[in-house]
Amino acid sequence: MAKKVTIKDIADMAGVSIATVSHVINRTRYVSPDLVEKIENIIIETGYHKKIEEKERRLKVGRQSEIVAVIPNVESTIYRDMVGYLKKYVSIQGYQFYIAITDNDIKEEAQVLEGLIQNKKTAGIIHVPVSDVAADYKKLIESGIPFVCMERNILGDGIDSVEFRDREAIFKGTDYLLECGHKNILFLRESLKSTTRDERTRGFLLALEEHGINTNDANISDINIESGADNCILEIQKAMRRYMPTAIMAGGNRITLYLMKTMRDRGIECPEEISVVGFGDEGWSELTYPPLTILKRDVEGLSRRAVNMLFEKINTGHVIEQDYYADVELIIRKSTRMLDNGPFGEEAATPESIVITKEEKSRLRAGNFRVAISFHYTGTSWAELHEKGIRDELEQYGIDIISVTDAHFDASLQNAQLEGIRLQKPDAVIAIPADDKETKEQFRELAKVSKLVFLSNVPENMEKNSYVCCVSVNEIENGVNVGRMMGEYCKGKHVEAGFIIHGAVFYGTRARDEAAEKIISEQYKNIDIKAIRGFGEIENAYQVCKDMITENPQIKVLYVSWDRPALLAIKALKEMHREDIAIFTTDLDYKIAQYMESGIVKGLSTQRPYEQGRTAAHVVAKSLLSNDVPKYVGVQPYVVDAKQLGRAWKDIFHEGMPEEIK
Template sequence: MSLTIKEVAMKANVSIATVSHVINKTRYVSPELTQKVERVIEETGYSAKLNIKKIKQYRVGKQSEIAFLIPNTYSIVYFQLVSFLSRYLADAGFILSTYFSEDDLKQEKHIITELMSNRRIAGLIITPVSENASTYKKLIASHLPFVCLERTMYGISVDNILSDNVQAAYKGTEHLIKCGHENIVLLLEKKKLTTIEDRLTGYKKALLDYNIVYSDDLVLRVDLNQEIETEISKRMKEDPVPTAWFAGGNTLTLRLLKTIADMGMECPKDMSIIGFGDDSWCDLVTPTLTTFRQNTDEMAQLAVTVLIDKIQNTKKQTSSYIVPMELTIRKSTQNIARGPFGEKAVYPEEVVLSEEEVDQLRAGNYKVALSFHYSGDEWTKLHEKAIKEVFSRYGIWLLSVADAHFDPELQITQLEGIMMQHPDAIIAVPTDEEKTAEKFKEISKKTKLIFINNMPKGFKQDDYACWISVNERENGQNAAMILKNYFQSQQNVKIGLLTHGTPFFATKQRDFFAEQTFRECSPNIKIVAKRDFFAIDNAYEVCKQMIQENPEIQGLYITWERPALKAIKALEDMSRTDIVIATTDLDYEIASYMANKKMVIGLSSQQPYDQGIAVAIATAKSLLGKNEYKCIGVPPYTVVPKNLTRAWQDLIKTKAPDFKLKKTDY
């Protein structure tokens, strides 16, 4: 019996796709895997077969063609399958002939009848219109070898290669749930196909596993031959209002995007979307589309391997292969900002003052104080600038601005001094959610509290007026995605996490979602070390020790820019400037490293000036006794070298400088 590529893959303990990429040099494969595959090829004598294949002539006449019977080629999946099948069949000396059923049973039956009597056809790869095996009695009884691809037949054991639709739908729904969505519409074609039913199964299972009640009202089945935009727009307006849509096909995704545009809505601001089928346009539309990519390369290789084995009479038992899909996270899905009690946040633009409220503020002679955790960075300066401007506009008196230098005891002392000035409200960033809790609890009984980013331990929603933060779910995810995208073409990447050890709600949430993104969305990345720092200056030693113990680390996630700068200094002192860094928050020094292509490859930034405005308006509302908005979430901003100049202007509100590194940093 001649050796097949499948057997080479099994002996090397890799996929057929990996063997093919090693042989044909069509995609990057790590040196370790390449060496392993090449050794098996040599040991088994498959290398001799490869040499024969290179000079092999196409078969002619009888049994020289393989037929591929599919519904259409407007789907990117079928288009790609045709391309890959043609290539791999050519290697075996066969020509691919493609036929179209148009998902019509009569047309399909006619084509199959013609193929069974055509002596040139050596075998058939079919995407059946029906999944009922009784429909294909004549084909099954014939001597024509066939394999089902993308869809299968039920009621009899047949060879089939399928995408893992259950796993994909589960993973996509899970991604949306972990982004904070619960009202998720599953958009499906109105057809009786297991590929469609499998997607429904995966969707239901994800909801069940996350304790979300399934509702038939959130599954919308449509006929693509009809005007589906009306059905989609109607569902968008019904209760429960969906915050996310999962489209079960690329054509459905396009029609969904068109409906959103026609309604004047925005993705992902008004709703998040996941598509099915990664067409070239998915990376070109705005926003770029989060979607699933079917591994059509591996599916084609498996189909060819199984079919040729059947043609050569070397295959006695039927085979069923389930090929995983890959989730590509882009910009069409957004995390719903959540507050410290799990409540959904509102966007800053939803919180506005009426003319009557402005008049009341100007007549009120209100006094407010600021208690910052630290004021030596752009983040605090821009918050303070925005707050002062808004207060000045509305006649609110800013009593004082305190800087605790990350010292909880100092902040407690400063708060005691502030209270002696009898403020009507205090805006605060608690330095430590445990150590400052008692003092803030005491103050909450005497004046209004507006918190930024952190929440003192033991507080309830009635204890404060409003809580404002960047969407830390998305902030952490964005920083992780920067590293993920940087290493996307590499395998077995080793990274480290440098995280904040102090009890601080914002950084804990940010670090959690960054780590979750690496573990669940980055199969090629392995976290080999995670270390906490408790003070910014400690980040130098913590980073140094982590790299000494794990010299294989190629990239670092660091919770924000100031400890990142300490870590950069440690890496420079160790001559490890080959390690790349993703972090959060923008200032001049971290931007300089990015602009000069030194270690920092990108960051996710809060929008401190815009957040400061939101803080000031929320405070103004609370002064008037209007606390209907308890939680405000500000979207983060992804900054990479190509948009650094624009980002600086958007975030820092000044013209971007030249970003020159200090001489000591070279």
Template sequence: MSDDAAGRRPSIRDVARLAEVSHQTVSRVLNDHPSIRPETRDRVLAAMRDLSYSPNRAARALVTSRSRTIGVLAASATQYGPAASIAAIEAAAQARGYWVSTANIDPGDPQSIPDGISHLMAQSVEGLVVIAPQVRVIRAIAAHAVDVPFVTLQSTDPDAGHSVAVDQVAGARLATRHLIELGHRSIYHLAGPQDWMEAEARMTGFLEEISAWDIATTAPILGDWTADFGYYAGRELLRYRDFTAIFSSNDQMALGLLHAVRDEGLDCPRDISIVGFDDIPEAGHFWPPLTTVRQDFAELGRRCVEILLDEAGSAALPMLTPELVVRSSTAAVARL
């Protein structure tokens, strides 16, 4: 390589020079053109390895109209569910030779939604995944024309061919049934924020299962997903202690509940049983280890990529069934 090329990234012309072919031939190899002879392709690929050459994806997209990039429009990406979903989508996309570009939007700012979509479209993404658990975000996106294949991660969607979801209602019913079968009849539900689809679906599942067993209940308590709120709610509820079990809509609020139970001098599960939802990586290390509902985020990511990239993607996929993971935070109700 000449001295003037030593301080810069190798280019397609450097590869062509080393392989003793034209730069058009190198381009055809990059685009897997059928007219290239195997021995020529091997020589070009060897030159790329020798030069540590990697093609400029943006430039290739201009030439081939393919970016091999999937866009993710995400709201509340700091929450465990959305964050785990993004990681799963990235893993599934990379297994198919694609990369992921993520635009985080503010659910409270309507303008951030079209701005996020425009940002991703400017990168020539070939498909779009929408991880927006809030109802208002989904409505705003529905009103915005998207001219690439897209899929949403949410609990309910009238357009099932564009939706991938875990059956949140079924998961909540599993958690509630577990407590009922242990003999609990005074059960509170600590729900998530009202605008979140998962929170609404889990609340629905709790109420359906309670109704199926003909058990009286109080109105669910609306939380904010945080351990701080779980602790605050637990301290307030324990002032009256008219319950023996709580189903928390996520594991972080369940962590706060566990803290409140300990601070009150009580024992979980001897005095209060607690079930969470999500099975975050730390759930098995809470004290006591938390009984919770597990969602298969890896399969969610795989299905998103399948819908976007496969011909069969337009067909509706059934909702994933969650799994109850029983640990030490639940036990049979104490008999007086």
């Protein structure tokens, strides 16, 4: 007996997905004419068309045979997707499926519903209502035709609905922005009144309340999405100028699209200047630069439940009293950043906020300024990229670099080098302290003759007015990124983890390590942190790792503060034949990239050393002419996973990834 051909067989023969074949059969989404012809020919050649025809013959015809979805439009992705899913599940029940469009117009909707009520073939209605007032639907309610509200609701007794958890969704998005340190958040919502809009607004206000922000100061702007793209963009521009937010919560797919267009047209950097959380039912949200942090709705789940609820009413006549809510997931990508604070609690400025005018550039070129660089260690690509960024930035202003020193992590050597630099009397010095305590006095002396800009860290108890600025990656965000990657990797299972942290008192690494531990402890209850061990000297990380795993062999996930100790931890794990332990760390380099390719390192968040070097040099240039320089500048870190390692390498190192890593 010949094997029956399935839709999967058709998809395999055509070299496409099952979904594409389904769209061709059901005409639910655009597919290129050439591909349609190819798939239809295969369907006829295999005889699969007979199965389709038989299914169509089984569909109910005559009285009460039609299910109609009454929706606002088919332009919005959510409604296009709903139509496809509703058709799928209605057809399974043997009914014919149709749609009717209201254009979000109450009069148009009334005419549509009047026609459906009069039509004897109408077996049931799935309705996205324009209004939430029960009186507007008196005829529909009294008609006795089974109906279910979907995505929006009508307020009243005995009216059944399936909705998204809109209040919880906007709460999630807003809460995440508040946790990132944003206080001035703009909420863009649709101007059309509906239960959906009300629920989203409640979620936004509730998040503000829980973070102690007076809701009277809430920044909410209504956008009329039916007024056309140009008008929406103009309304968003006005709202952004009025509220000057550091973050925006976009309350819908089209609002998200118009917001991103507005930011692009105005040259606003995301997330450097403004962080964005949007709705991500649109496929393009992952393809934008940067990829969007989104609220993703379970449209199929909502559609399936709406059909099931409707047919329960059709078949039993029972009214289902309990509303159903479909989930909305917060997917964190790269359109948001955490606001950072400096050593003295000062809010971080962005690199883009420091502007050097044409007139200032001319003065710099004429100034014959001289700069020295004091590194704690230069034997890494990290230091090389810092130096390259510094040189590239200073070169355009004609500023000379008179010396570059390497302390080899030796505080005494750096003190001697700083004394030599002091005698040279450079106009400014860019430095990374080798030790927080032992270099403090020498830096104080240097500050008397030169402007000081620190990279990554400021010596302990260094007076705020004795240096110009500290430029650092946002270490709190760095730690949060790694912690979140660990959490997502372990999702859905109980996992025991270990933390190997920097034992020395160093502001940047301490902030990073604490942030990683905090997010795991607070947001990923399925992860049990069994051990936290510190290393003072980097070489100690090897033994720390060995001891930790020997005492806690059940550990399956390991956080290591940064790449160099992580490499030593990996060495220890390999010797112990424990390559089953997943490593998460910070900072990308050649060896770490190899281990990421081989699967030992599962994820990392990295500094952007070239950008940090350029930013430090930019701050120096500005400080040579002006005192209007922020005390702390934060550079956003970069999240790396194995799937996009090649792109990350190019973005961080500004060159293609070496062939031997691939």
